[in-house]
Amino acid sequence: MKKHTKVLASLVVAGALSLGAPLAAQAYPAPTPTTGPADSSVTGSFVAGGTVVVSFSGFAPDEEVSISLTGAFALSATIASAADVETQTVTRTADADGNVAVSITLPANAYGVYTVTATGLDSGVAITETFDLGGGAAGGGGGLAATGAGDLTGLWVGGGALVLTGGAIVVATAVRRSRQNEV
Structure with missing residues (x-):
């Protein structure tokens, strides 16, 4: 009976670890350092095919x-005179x-979120400034709407708590039965 208890306890620990790893993976947002009165705007x-102006302030003079x-097809975009998500970088003074x-x-084939x-x-x-063209397929409007799952931390914590509670009940029951069988 001791062997079964150890196996069961090992399974509970493995289950808790499998839930904890994804939770830890999404727990830390990337830092965005800013100094001074940094600000931005986009107009x-x-x-698709439109022109936006993004303005930033808060940098050192010159x-x-x-x-x-x-964003989607960003390499096809023109930044001031510069297939799926791409990044294009330019330097300005x-x-x-x-x-x-x-x-x-x-x-012309722009869609989705641009950063x-x-x-x-x-x-x-x-x-950082972000704007959304909507849509989900080239040309916009043709794909599913982005519903956004939001933060799933609560779901992971709740699921982990349920697994741990269930495991603790199973282990406690096995220990109790083991002790009753010894008497």
Whole structure:
């Protein structure tokens, strides 16, 4: 009977570990460092083939700023004079007030979420702006709507608690039966 208890306890521990690994994997969001009064805005035509202007502030005067665009067919986009999710990066110089802006002409087959990140090469200031063209297929509008699952931490914690509770009940029952059989 002891052998069964050990096996059962091992299974409970393995189950708890299998639930804990995915939980730990999503627990830490990537940091976005900012210094000073960093700010950003995005305006324009949020459609495939449209042009958007993304403005950033908070960089050091005349600082070189790396600006990257990530999204569907981003390599086909034109950033100010620059198949699936791609990234394109250009470098611009902030003005005397620490501001930089880029005009982005989106490709005709653009869809989904685009992220524009500006990073000061000297200050390390990183500012991100995101905009959504909607859709889920080339040309937009043809795919399923993005419903967003949200944060699943509560689900993982609840499931893990249920597994641990169930395992504890099974182990306690096995121990109790083992002790009754000894008497």
